[in-house]
Amino acid sequence: MKKISIVIPVYNSEKYLNKCLDSILRQTMQDYEVIIVNDGSDDNSQSIICEYASRYPGLFTFTNVENGGQGRARNLGIHMTSGEYIVFIDSDDYIAPEMLEVLYHRAKEKNADMVVCNYIIVHENGDKEEVISKKFMSQKDMFIDPDVSPCNKIYRGEMLRNSDIHFPEKVFYEDTAFYLKLLPDLGTIISVDDFLYYYVIHGNSSTHGEQDCRVKHIFYVMDDVLKYYVNTNNFYKFYYELEYAYVKILLCSSMGRICRVKDKHFRKKMQKETLYKVNSRFPDYRKNPYLKHGLKAFYMKHAALWNISGCTFLMRNLKIHQI
Structure with missing residues (x-):
């Protein structure tokens, strides 16, 4: 070996x-x-x-x-x-x-x-x-x-x-x-x-280029994670941590990519789907014990369709919107 x-x-x-x-x-x-x-x-x-x-x-x-x-x-x-x-x-x-x-x-x-x-x-x-x-x-x-x-x-x-x-x-x-x-x-x-x-980092790097069709893949990926935790009997053992990670990834890093999509219709569709995914998978996530302090936590608690583009722009420019 x-x-x-x-x-x-x-x-x-x-x-x-x-x-x-x-x-x-x-x-x-x-x-x-x-x-x-x-x-x-x-x-x-x-x-x-x-x-x-x-x-x-x-x-x-x-x-x-x-x-x-x-x-x-x-x-x-x-x-x-x-x-x-x-x-x-x-x-x-x-x-x-x-x-x-x-x-x-x-x-x-x-x-x-x-x-x-x-x-x-x-x-x-x-x-x-x-x-x-x-x-x-x-x-x-x-x-x-x-x-x-x-x-x-x-x-x-x-x-x-x-x-x-x-x-x-x-x-x-x-x-x-x-x-x-x-x-x-x-x-x-x-x-x-x-x-x-x-x-x-170069023009062909798989994580760069911001191709519109890629942003929706995160929904499958995160649901795949939830399925894995259920199948391995770890869902409730790590419930609050998994809830926080799910919401944070969708509302922060993923939403940052979505808000840079040039097609306005597709961008709005992905924003709506993100909010739907978050609220349907974890409807009580705003009570998560890890969502206590800081601007990112405040944004995650109050994210809505009317404010999400502006909040994402602000968070990205403050360099606190990464996962």
């Missing part, structure tokens, strides 16, 4: 893939495997993958599938792993040379189920922005102030392989569902202060 399995979903990443794979080859820890899932790329990505698999036999394993989205590719990759721990890397990103060694040793030292590191956002113009990851004290804390990206973390392999946790397929915002589903199974959670992951 390898110490770490790295899962990389690839879709039309020929411009960035070499840098991603080279950053893995430069790791200070060598006991790892790389699982690449080519998600129906129609550029030169497959040629690059074959080149690395040929040059480093036994290190790189790949499979080609019809395009089914990043969530499906990651799910397939998880089931191909054998490592003690699993790391996700997006094919347009790259990692620091010591990332695997630091995260693995910290995980082993504390017998952790998950270890989180800081990361650096790399903009297309070359500018870099350091982001300090959230430090969680408990499972419940992770609902209230989530850090949904799967890429700046290391996970216990058997926890992912031997559970029903998966990324929703053929939708966007799949990271949110995976993160929330994972929380009940987490024991020890550790953070490190090192900046080890480089998240590259």
